Amino acid sequence: MYDYVGGKLDWLAAGLASEGTNATRPRAGDVARREVPTCGLEEPMRAVRERVAATGWNACVVVNEERVVLGLLRAEELQKGHDEQVQRVMRPGPSTFRPHVPLDDILKFMVAHDLPNTPITTSDGTLVGLIRREDVAHSGSE
Numbered sequence: 001m002y003d004y005v006g007g008k009l010d011w012l013a014a015g016l017a018s019e020g021t022n023a024t025r026p027r028a029g030d031v032a033r034r035e036v037p038t039c040g041l042e043e044p045m046r047a048v049r050e051r052v053a054a055t056g057w058n059a060c061v062v063v064n065e066e067r068v069v070l071g072l073l074r075a076e077e078l079q080k081g082h083d084e085q086v087q088r089v090m091r092p093g094p095s096t097f098r099p100h101v102p103l104d105d106i107l108k109f110m111v112a113h114d115l116p117n118t119p120i121t122t123s124d125g126t127l128v129g130l131i132r133r134e135d136v137a138h139s140g141s142e
Helices: 008-013 045-055 103-112 133-141
Strands: 060-063 069-073 117-121 127-132
Touching (some): 060 127, 103 117, 103 133, 127 133
Antiparallel strands (some): 060 069, 117 127
């Protein structure tokens, strides 16, 4: 039997404070928006679309009861379906970043893959927030 003990990378991936010469670089956890629309796998798209539109977002993170990220609905997916469940329309297993990742790295990835936003999660997949490309660009990374 082995008990896993988290190390430095787990500490950083959880978005906890760090120190040293690298600690002042802007990171994903610094600009991730934490109040983002979420939904469950079995919700009808119609209800999710209405709820997301009311918040002013064009994306919704699909999570389970523990807020582990399962999928993502971007603007294209939010236009699909009516009574269909989210799980039939979502993008499963989206690319995610940890809170400690430098914004420069995230911006390069988002530009290369033409992503308007991307989820930020802890190392166990728990949602921290959603980061918008324009937020990264305005933070001085471009």
